[in-house]
Amino acid sequence: MTSGESSVGKDEAADVPVWEQRFRAPRVSLPEWAEEAPERALFVSNATGTYELYAWDRGTGVQRQVTDRANGTTDGVLTPDGRHVWWFSDTDGDEFGVWMRQPFEGGADVVAVAGLAASYPAGLALGADGTVVVGRSTDDDGSTVHVVRGGVGEPVEIYRHRESAGVGDLSHDSSLLAVEHTEHGDAMHSSLRVLRVSDGGVVAELDDTKGGTEELGLAVLGFSPVDGDTRLLVGHQRRGRWEPMIWDPVAGTETELAIDLPGDVSADWYPDGSALVVGHSFEARGELWRYEIDSAELVRIETPAGSVSGATARPDGSVEYLWSSAAEPPVVRSTAGGVVLDPPGAKAPRSVPVETVWVDGPGGRVHALVQRPEGAGDGPYPTVFEVHGGPTWHDSDAFASGPAAWVDHGFAVVRVNYRGSTGYGREWTDALKHRVGLIELEDIGAVREWAVSSGLADPERLVLSGGSWGGFLTLLGIGTQPQAWTLGVAAVPVADYVTAYEDEMEALKALDRTLFGGTPQEVPERYAASSPITYVDDVRVPVYISAGMNDPRCPIQQVENYVDRLAARGAVHEVYRYEAGHGSLVVEERIKQVRLEIDFVKRHLG
Template identity: 85%
Template sequence: MTTESKHIDTPVWEQRFRAPRVSLPEWAEEAPDRSLFVSNATGTYELYAWDRASGEQRQVTDRPNGTTDGTLSPDGASIWWFADTDGDEFGVWMRQPFAGGEDEPAVPGLAPSYPAGLAIGREGTLVVGRSTDEDGSTVHLVRPGADTPVEIYRHRESAGVGDLSYDGSLIAIEHTEHGDAMHSALRVLRASDAGVVAELDDTKGGTEELGLTVLGFAPLAGDTRLLVGHQRRGRWEPMLWDVATGAETDLRLDLPGDVSAEWYPDGSGLLIVHGFEARSELWRYEIATGALVRVETPAGSVSSATARPDGSVEYLWSSAAEPPVVRSTAGGVVLDPPGPKAPPSVPVEDVWVEGPGGRVHALVQRPAEGEGPFPTVFEVHGGPTWHDSDAFASGPAAWVDHGYAVVRVNYRGSTGYGREWTDALKHRVGLIELEDIAAVRAWAVASGLADPERLVLSGGSWGGYLTLLGLGTQPDDWAVGLAAVPVADYVTAYEDEMEALKAMDRTLLGGSPEEVPERYAASSPLTYVDAVKAPVHLTAGVNDPRCPIRQIDNYVDRLAARGAVHEVYRYDAGHGSLVVEERIKQVALDLDFAARHLGTRAAGA
């Protein structure tokens, strides 16, 4: 039996996971025919090199738990990739020649750490960001011709490398020294002596904390302009900041929603990525004239985009109904992996529901056949600073195939609806998001979409946390709970998680567990575990640094002590798996668990 015929014989929902996929190819700035992309072609997500001139592609990494974090040197001579251990996100940067060869440690003088940004200069300058529980955040510089990294930045709070200027003389750092991990400030250092050139901090002098982010230095020699994202008007927008003179150029783009940008390679314009109400589109902004020109893309979501030296734009596009594809404005598909294509799914419907904090946006998918009320899965996104969009997702599509409606809620805390919506999470963490989910749940039942006796609360990471918290605080609302890699015991999670997430928790809750114990108790699923009525299925990565295993075990022990219906699946990886068959197994376990407790169709049935 051929691979393709075997693919066709498997259930449609599994075919979506197994179908070969590729990321948007990154290209080397000085050698644009040399590209790097991620693909699951072997069944595990790994890095691949692509020589566009010859058409040759080759697999760069080959590890049991996969590899996705990599980049090219500007000259295209080498590929850098991050090597952790079994998905624990703690490791070192490795380097391999573009044409192939042995891997070697890229920065021999640096011990393993969590990554916090990387910048490789054209002239040989290297800047590496690191994070460890012992040292906090550090940034290290390797100057051209030197072998030994020099520490140029250190702070207990979160920080990382933003970018390196075109000539390698300036280093931009994002930091949260002010203690608010949700809103970064910027500092620019000289590479020659690590002296401070400029500071930009929107958290000072106002009544509200505003964030900044580095979008990239101008791609021109001698140009000291830095493209920066800011929130000064209640949403993310780009501006130009000349770090040498301090001059700020406000672009004031007349687009609703959040706006990000990157430079065109010749510096004449900006590629604008505009996200609004769960969809995205592209524009070109002419710096000389201020003109804004639409870059035509299909309706749906552009998850990533890049401008090429010839002025064309390559972008990764999908919709809830149509699988992802890498397209070009020059025409056609840029990179089409061989093998069977992913079957399509059903489109999403937009629903707006009045919630306690304002209008809540939800995306709804209905089974292609039948009429409601349906068994319904509330699939809760992670982050929390993220949002569900009109983009292809194999997980929700699997539920739809099995006769479920799927509802995804962009609760307060989600991005894409303005800074006030995103920042609303402070102090009553988890409880705020669940108020919005409850409002959409009430609509789903009242509208006839959802069967109130067959409602599933499901999610991964922060979505898994909200699932467990919802089962305990809204015990009569949910028939089944499915929580993957969740926060289950907030205090223990804080003790064991990576340092950057501790900083985020202090920001969200207003301090550490010792400083505000009542807030951690109010927001911890463990507080409400004895109220849980629904059967619970938990999935946990034993090497997870974000939602560590010990705090999940604490929650499971409490369920077991009171004889609550639950099952636990532990897998040997970190915060999610890069192995296709492992992902399929986890979805199948969730489908089967729901089927047994709701009387619906099991996986593959």
């Protein structure tokens, strides 16, 4: 990004539709900085038209593109001394590969850990003394963790299990390793194990799945950044939501934190280990706080209304954070004042703000976010229900170019945080077991009824749309609710659940076993009830499907099975296949996909 050129020049911008300008506008992620070299940073940007990694020397201001691959790169990390950038190399988005290493100043890429075969990534931790910890996942081995102690010698396996597991964090002195695991067979609720790096011996266990009827999860948030400090920041669900506590696996102590905020709470350390940056998410909006550990004082960090996508405390005590709202594009700000990292080139045009709606559903009140087209009167509008993926995710008051494109074309956009979404408590997130997809559609259906009865949505022009899990719910919805929707637009969906299970990556098989209560052979009736292909003959509306040829999450063959069934009965449908994985990191490819979706909807809605 040293040239600072955007993919759209100033003279061209006037001729480019506003919705395309949002996709093309240069963006940056929150910069990650090296622990021992804070002036060296790493971030992701789409400045060249493809999302790639960039090294940034904050002292000199020099920025350098690190990776340059046809389908983009977003997985990378700095070594603690800032001397190298590690990045994950897969093949055209298939997520199966090895870690590479490149000098911070530039140079040849080399395989970072010799002797480890390609795998799906399952976490990475790098120590200040050169220690390397690599998590791997394969169909044959399950989950394994390998260590190169002090960065010297061959990798040594110190953990293995058939169930999903991953690297959590390495203590600052590289003596302890925290691993998240699901050895109990519940892939939605992890337990923690701390190992000695020297010999792989177990130091301590933390397992909230034992001794009770409730399924509670734990998450590694990070070891203290102070040498010799064995405190580990942990996320837990003991009070029905995500919140942090401090666990010292060596001393055997657990310290509750007096953070009395509604909704989910996460945290990260200040560099001196005396305080925490608290991220608070509640009802689709986010904010930041500072928590003093000794005094338990909680002080608000002022941020604009909207969503904070990430935050990091710098050595000088300032906090840098990535902020946006549905109306305003993302920007990296600092509590010290000003914009931290402002990419050159045309800025993304703003969009319209979201309205908050609460609708009574069969499982409780459902939260939805609504955007209305400007200057289009009071409605009813043609309406797109844009269903989020995950399912453990939630739509928020954050900038999103896809929904904004629909609004620009005169559509209202409704996004539903159905049961299964994060951000509304553990019970809400865990509600979809054994009736996968059907529960979410009950909530989406309730919001649909509100949208029509309130006069927002035209019942003759209702589009059900989504990507990944949202694509799955789209195909399932037009099959199980055939009278409710006018069109279906599904991106990288699960379409045939049994075939998807057979072909998907191992970590997702573990999640499916948790959601359904077993494999397709053990509970075939549950997979059949939740599989879109079961209802394909009931589909009565035109369907648009896009799929990545190298997708390990929603593999292509199960999509082809569904499409073949549509074609066999002469159903109106269109399919777009592209050479990438679970989505694309190439801006022009993403614009092409949205353009095809909009064109399909306009042709079939009239």
